[in-house]
Amino acid sequence: MSRFIDKLKIDYPNITFKLGDGFYWSPISRSVIYNDLENKINSDWTLLHEVSHAILNHKSYKNDLELLSMEVLAWNKAKEISIKYDINIDDDHIQNCLDTYRNWLHLRSTCPECEIRTLQTDKDTYRCHNCHTIWKVTSERFCRPYRKIEDKNKKSLEELSQVTFV
């Protein structure tokens, strides 16, 4: 794992790799955060996935469907670059990860009143075309807030709402 991260650091000098509490891509700081303690067999796959978000320059998304399509693109890219590292990303793993997003999307887009599947009106709002119920969703599941460090100014508040990709 640590040797693989060293290869990535050399191959992608424009990306900052930071040890953190999980695996994600932070577009604002152009950093891939990784967790070395997570000794899972698929750590390398996840790392390739986050690097792919970086290569594809994923910054933000307009709605949940766009986020899902970015996830698909990131996995496609991960498959592509995995060849040169002689890593074989399991397709079932990819489908499981994407299913997590699909289920999440399904839950968010289903009307709480009449259980009809609806379309998103904006990033945090859904509106049912059948019963006209409107409900808010948060991006919390896929948007990890920056950890509050020592500064208490406005900037840290802005940073709290930055988008990251997992």
Ligand SMILES: [Zn+2]
């Ligand atoms: Zn409804």
Ligand SMILES: [Zn+2]
């Ligand atoms: Zn992702």
